[in-house]
Structures are given as structure tokens and as C-alpha cells.
Amino acid sequence: MALLSYVVAYLGILTFGAVVASKCIGYLKKPVHLRWELYPVAHEDARRASYGGSYMEDSGWWLKKRRPSRRGGIKAVAVEFSTLHSTFRNNRPLWYRAYPFHLGLYLLTITMCLAVGVSVLASPGGLDGSAGRFVGRLGQTLALTAFLCILAGASGLLHRRLTVPDLKAFSTPEHFFNLGLFLGLSVLGLILWLAMPSFFGSLCLFLGALLTFGFISQGNALFDLFIIFLFALMAYVPATHMGHFFMKYFLWHDIRWDDQPARDNPETQRKISVALGRPVSWSGGHVEGGGARSWAEVVTGRPAMPQKREGATP
Amino acid sequence: MTRQPGLRDVCTREGRLVDVEADALIRLPVAFDAVGRESVSDEGRDGCSRILDDVQVLRIPRPATRQEEEELVRRFLDGMRKLFSPDDNWTFLSILETSMDYCAQCNSCAGACHLFEASGGNGMYRPNLRSEIFRRIYKRYIAKVPFAKWRYGDVELNWKTVVRLGEMAYRCNLCRRCAQVCPIGVDNGLIAREIRKLFSQEMGISPPELHDNGSMRQLGPDASARNNARSVQDRVEQICAEYSALTGYEFHAPWDVQGADILLAHSVLEIMYWPESIAAFAIIFQKAGLSWTLSSELAHHDATNFGTFYDDAQFARTALLHMQIAKRLGVGKMVLGECGHMSKALSVAADRLLPRELDIPRESCIPILRDIIFSGKIAFDPSRNDIPVTLHDPCNVVRLMGVNRPQREILHYLCPQFREMTPHGVENYCCGGGSGFALMNRDNIGAWRNNLSGRKKMAQICGAFAECLGPETKKLVCTPCSSCKVQISDMLEKGGVRARNSMRCAGIVELIVNAMADVNPGFIPWLRK
Numbered sequence: 001m002a003l004l005s006y007v008v009a010y011l012g013i014l015t016f017g018a019v020v021a022s023k024c025i026g027y028l029k030k031p032v033h034l035r036w037e038l039y040p041v042a043h044e045d046a047r048r049a050s051y052g053g054s055y056m057e058d059s060g061w062w063l064k065k066r067r068p069s070r071r072g073g074i075k076a077v078a079v080e081f082s083t084l085h086s087t088f089r090n091n092r093p094l095w096y097r098a099y100p101f102h103l104g105l106y107l108l109t110i111t112m113c114l115a116v117g118v119s120v121l122a123s124p125g126g127l128d129g130s131a132g133r134f135v136g137r138l139g140q141t142l143a144l145t146a147f148l149c150i151l152a153g154a155s156g157l158l159h160r161r162l163t164v165p166d167l168k169a170f171s172t173p174e175h176f177f178n179l180g181l182f183l184g185l186s187v188l189g190l191i192l193w194l195a196m197p198s199f200f201g202s203l204c205l206f207l208g209a210l211l212t213f214g215f216i217s218q219g220n221a222l223f224d225l226f227i228i229f230l231f232a233l234m235a236y237v238p239a240t241h242m243g244h245f246f247m248k249y250f251l252w253h254d255i256r257w258d259d260q261p262a263r264d265n266p267e268t269q270r271k272i273s274v275a276l277g278r279p280v281s282w283s284g285g286h287v288e289g290g291g292a293r294s295w296a297e298v299v300t301g302r303p304a305m306p307q308k309r310e311g312a313t314p
Numbered sequence: 315m316t317r318q319p320g321l322r323d324v325c326t327r328e329g330r331l332v333d334v335e336a337d338a339l340i341r342l343p344v345a346f347d348a349v350g351r352e353s354v355s356d357e358g359r360d361g362c363s364r365i366l367d368d369v370q371v372l373r374i375p376r377p378a379t380r381q382e383e384e385e386l387v388r389r390f391l392d393g394m395r396k397l398f399s400p401d402d403n404w405t406f407l408s409i410l411e412t413s414m415d416y417c418a419q420c421n422s423c424a425g426a427c428h429l430f431e432a433s434g435g436n437g438m439y440r441p442n443l444r445s446e447i448f449r450r451i452y453k454r455y456i457a458k459v460p461f462a463k464w465r466y467g468d469v470e471l472n473w474k475t476v477v478r479l480g481e482m483a484y485r486c487n488l489c490r491r492c493a494q495v496c497p498i499g500v501d502n503g504l505i506a507r508e509i510r511k512l513f514s515q516e517m518g519i520s521p522p523e524l525h526d527n528g529s530m531r532q533l534g535p536d537a538s539a540r541n542n543a544r545s546v547q548d549r550v551e552q553i554c555a556e557y558s559a560l561t562g563y564e565f566h567a568p569w570d571v572q573g574a575d576i577l578l579a580h581s582v583l584e585i586m587y588w589p590e591s592i593a594a595f596a597i598i599f600q601k602a603g604l605s606w607t608l609s610s611e612l613a614h615h616d617a618t619n620f621g622t623f624y625d626d627a628q629f630a631r632t633a634l635l636h637m638q639i640a641k642r643l644g645v646g647k648m649v650l651g652e653c654g655h656m657s658k659a660l661s662v663a664a665d666r667l668l669p670r671e672l673d674i675p676r677e678s679c680i681p682i683l684r685d686i687i688f689s690g691k692i693a694f695d696p697s698r699n700d701i702p703v704t705l706h707d708p709c710n711v712v713r714l715m716g717v718n719r720p721q722r723e724i725l726h727y728l729c730p731q732f733r734e735m736t737p738h739g740v741e742n743y744c745c746g747g748g749s750g751f752a753l754m755n756r757d758n759i760g761a762w763r764n765n766l767s768g769r770k771k772m773a774q775i776c777g778a779f780a781e782c783l784g785p786e787t788k789k790l791v792c793t794p795c796s797s798c799k800v801q802i803s804d805m806l807e808k809g810g811v812r813a814r815n816s817m818r819c820a821g822i823v824e825l826i827v828n829a830m831a832d833v834n835p836g837f838i839p840w841l842r843k
Contacts, residue, residue, distance in 0.1 A: 027412070031404035035662045036504065038494050039716040039740045052740030054716025056661060059681040060647075086497040091422040098420075166437075169320055170419040170446055174465040244416040244498045251416065251499030255409050259716075262666050263673055272666050278401040280627075282515040283392065286530065287627045295404075299630035299667075302533050 002217035005227040012231025019238040032271035042076030043068040101153025107146035119208030139200030150186035318437035325470040338434035343776045346809040349761040370757040371484035383473040390476045393516030417500045423492035428743040428770035441492040441502035444482040483509035487748035489709040510624040528620035529628040543614035557593035561833035571607035577645040579617040581653040583796045594823035602686040619659040623750040633664035637672040647675040654708030654795035684720035693831040703729040704778035707742035708795035728829045735774045747801025791819045
């Protein structure tokens, strides 16, 4: 069981990395899209970002130097990730459940990072000494809070999906399955936290062994099961709609806030040229693609007038 | 019929699916006369399918045989495949795919939709209903995700699903307020437009107002283009003469001036229905001493871009046509008049379509109007606009372009009793005429626009004038968009609000000229004291 937990952990990390990378690369390899921004755009200057203004509020904007505010973009993303501000504003009943859930996941991630830090930096003996004891208590507290938050959030979300008719009608089996997995993880984590002398200490030892290929058994089958559960979940989540935790970067930065004019960007102009050379195969009579003509050829010609088109006024 | 159609109902129910009862609609604070709806059968007219509700935007022939049903589904699936192809849909593929893959079904979008709210929470107007049906078909038939039926839930793909999905894409104004509130960034407005695209680009099915009488006439051979250039020029000259007499200020609209600094683009809607807007622009630009011109070629073809609403090929062709006209005139820039979608289409969406040589700068008219007003070149007397005025923000100009503050600076300066609607700016609600609906009236569409799609806006307007409703005080709704003006004026008129509450609608330029100190008072005659 202990060995299996290490195998699953390695596979989980590799799969997580591979899925995230393939999704990101897959997105980046997509053709350039038309501008489709939505205001407010966070990287506008602070004054304009506050009310949803854009550089197009200036007459002759193309003659002026644009200074997108990287700080504004980072700040908006930081606020959104840390507080789920958009849900707080627009769907408060959901926020009361989604926020603890997300907070729990953040805390669990921090706990894992702290455990990795301890296993790398601390002397053998781990959490001895006053500083070590402080970090140990901090890790224990973080882990407990994380599990409680995930438990509260996942049960709240599940309850909402099962009881609010509007949500229930649109919930898929995968929604329930995913929330069930997180619920299971938090329950298992809480049982371990209560049952083990130091859950965080065991986590440090496990992660240290994982990093050094030590394969030390923690001597606790439930802990091994927890590790298997945790890393299997880590591998699975990015492949589902919950992958929004990293794809949100593209959805916000590259779509919602993508206000860069082509005239300022030779790379975009090059991509547009490539895209216009792509073949068109739409069958609508007015498009006349046929798979042989390029977009450039189709859109620079006038459409032929059809004899009769469905949907036309008789 | 039902008020809360489920996902499976869309595929399985016989006959008309949804009924939107009049008494379920949100209440308005003023008496509002509902526009009568024509009673129709499920068969619709001319053998077309009317199986969603009592509105018929698309005219999809009802399949007569099993083979015809299967053929409809096959063509739909062919189109859907192309929507997810980097060749056929490079324009929006990345946005569409991410919207397919990452929706958490949290329903935040429904709370933001003016149609869902105005209908009293009718399930058909939930923005993610059509998206989720489309998503499930995509996962199962196009992406072929393993265990798709088990993971994402099942929908049956049959002719009823196809017909209803097509119609549902036209129960949306594409205002994208739903996308704005989505915590993830999923764009249900885009999905509705992509479905419209699929029907048009693959199946050749689209509303005649947008295609046959819209983009096809616009792009067709000269003989069938939308307008006769000479008659449009005559009309504009007549407008100039009438308003020169009214204002006591002699002005002209220059035509086809080679090398002018500015090419001013008006939609033909403005020229035909809002002559005061044409006159006001000419007065302001002449007074400010700008080098500007109108284009007879642009008037001939119309500066509207119908493709924006439903078809990428038609959109790109129209944008290129417009920019070629600007190029031939050798103008310094194109200023886009009071038309929201024209402004967005050319300023934003076409930005990544134009070859470098046609990338002539384009901008909304609002910033330049603001600059003129505060330049000191024209004297103003704001007391001429001393009535309650509120501003309707066109979605295209504000939420989708970020032109938000200049119009407010103008109105705060020129209208002493200016007040905002709630909410406003980027959080505004659509007027109800968005995405081409302002141009449609047939088959209960006019009734739908007036009774339902514009209802939330009407509630907002009444809210802005809450303390002065009734006939005693004149009130004005200002909006810098001709489609919004058509929609709001139509609602005020047909709903009886205009008569019972002394309320009218006008553009910003009319209010600007009405406040000019050195032209005769009463440019907006109705406002004259």
C-alpha cells in the first residue's frame, strides 16, 4: 500500500503537469481570434479600469502611447482568486458555499507547499525545536482548516445542486461525482488528522521521501489511502471543467481583456495573415467556400445571389 | 407548453414548447399597453416549424419525412464540426472551445439576463439552456469525449432539438451581460452567435431582415444594393435645408471630399428615420471647423454591418467594403456615427480582419463630440435642455468598447437635470432591440421586442424618472445608437408611455445642438418651452 501511494503520487504529479501543459499548449496553438473584449478591462489605467473605460475614449487614440497597467491586471486576478469577487458580487448564495471550498483548496495547497519546504529545509528530525514546533502547529492548523473548509464547501455545493431546482436541472453526473470526491478527501483528511499524532509531520516525511525517492512507509494504511486519493484527484481535476483554475488565465487575459489593436502588434498581424490563408468549407450558398478557397479569397469577393434561400421572406 | 423547459424537453416534447404568459412578466411602474400577439399554430406559416414559442425568427421548413428529419440533423452536425475546426472558425474557435469546456453551471448568467428577469424567470431565457444543449451535443457527437453521455448528461439530437436550438439563438440580444458576470469567463452570448453562424454559414438559414434584405443587398451587385446613392444624397440635402431654416444656421453636408480628415459614417437607419441626427452632426462638425465628408458610396451600401449579428463571412465582407470606401476617399480617419454595432464592428471586431493597407483609423463619434464641446469653439446654453434626461448605454459602445465616460461628461455639462439609470455604464441592460431585433417586426417579433425584450429597459427608464412620471413633466431618454433609439421610441410609442408620461428618446447630438447658444432655440421642437 505504501509503495502504491508513492507510485500514485508520482503518476499524479506527472499527469497533472502533462494535462495542464497540454491544455495550455492546445489553447496557445489555436489560431488568433477576433477581438471580443468585455469591459471593464483590468489593465487599463486605474481611473478607467474603475468604471470600465477604454483607450477608445480618447479621440485619435492610435496617436497616443498606450500604457497597459500590468499591475492592474495582476491586482484584479489576485483579488478574484483570493476572494472569488465575481461570485461574491453576482451570485452571493453560491459564494457562501464556493468560497469555503476554494479557500480550503488554497489552504491545502499551502499546507503541501509548507510540508515540501519543511522536508527540504529542515534538519533530519524535522519539526524539533521551537521554530519547528511552531511550523508543525501551523501546518496542523492549516491542514485542519483546509479539510473543514473543503468539507463545508463541498457539502454546501452538493446540497445546493440537489435542492435548488434551477441548478439541479443543469447539474451533470460529473458535477456530483467531482464534489463527492472532494467531500471524500476532506472526510478522510479529517479522520487522519484526528487519528494520527501529527498529520502534518507525516505529510512532511512522505513528501520528503517522495522528493528523495526514499519510499519510507508511514505505517498507516489510512494515510496511504489518503495520499492515493489526493494525488489521483490531482491528476483527474485538470481534465474536467474544474480545470478553470488554470484556464481562467486565458479566459480572462487572452479573451475578456484582450484589447490590443492589431496595428501595434506585428506578431498579431502575421497571425492574421496566416489565418486568412486557411481554407473555408462552409456549405452555405453565400459563403461559397467549398474547401478550396481561402478566407481571404472568400471575403474579398462578393457573395453570389442565391435563387432561393431557406428562411427568406416569401 | 411549459414555463420551465428542461434540457430533455427541448428534444422530446411535441408541439410548441414554451409559453411566456403576460401576467408572469415583471411589473412596470407605469401603465404599459402590451402589443397584441398574433395567435399562431404550431405549424407556423408556409409549412415552417414553430415549435419553440409563438415567435418565429427563422423559417425552417418542417421536415415532412424521416429522411428530411435526418438530413436536417446531418447538416446541423456538419456545421457543428466546422464550428470547431481551426480552418473554418479561426475567428472564434478558442473562445468557443473554452466556453464549451469550463462552464461550472453555476447559473450566475441567468441572474444577469434581462430576458430571464423580464419574463419572470421563464426557463427558456436562461442563457445556459441553449449553451448546455449545444455543449452536450458537442461533447458527445463532435469531441466524442469518452463516457460523454454519463459524464455530461444526455440530450437526444433530433430535428426538434435542431429547430429549437436555432430559434433559441434568436431569443438573445447578444448583449453579453451574462458573460460579464461569469466568474470563469464563459460567454453564453458568443455561443448564441455561434449557433446563428452555424445555421447561416452551413445550413443557409437566417432571418431575412439580416440576410436577404440586409447583408446580401448590401454586398450584392450595385443594382440591388440597399439604397440609391442619389436619393440618399437628395434626402440629406433636404434635411440640411429644413434644419438650416429651423436653426437659422446655414450648413451643408459635404459629399465625397477626397483627402478629408474625417469620413463620417451614418447607418441608413439614421438617414431615413433620424433626420435630426444627420442635421445635428453636420451643424456640430461645421461649427467646429472640421475637415469632414460623407460618402455617397457608403450611403449606397449602408454603413450598417449586418454580419455582426449572425455570419462571419458577411461580417468580414462588409467590413472590407467599408474600409475600401474609406481608402478610396483617402480620409485620415473614419468617425462612426450614433450606431452602436457599427462602432463595435469596425473599431473592435474587424480590427483583426483588415489587411494593413485598409487599417485606416476608426473611432466612435462620442470622444470627438466631447472634445468639440469642451474646446470652446461653440457656445452653449444648457438651460435649453433643462428637463429630466437619462442615458441609455448601448451595449456595443459601453460594455463591448469601453466608451463610457465621454457621453456622461457631455450630458452632465449640457443637461442640468441629467440622472443615471440603475445600473448603468458597463453594467447597463440591453434596450431589447440588440443583435438585429430593432429591424424586425414580423411574426410576433415586434410584440416580443415591445412586451418582453425591452421590458427591463423600460423599468429602468421609469426608475430614472420615478419622481416625475406622468404627463406634466417632459422627460427625455438619450442614447447614442440608432437601433436603441428605434427600440426605445417604439416601446414609448406603442406602450402608450410617450403620451401618458411625456417621454421621448433622442441621440446625444440632438441635445448638443439643442443647447447651442447661437442657433435658434428648439432644435428639438418638442422641448421648446
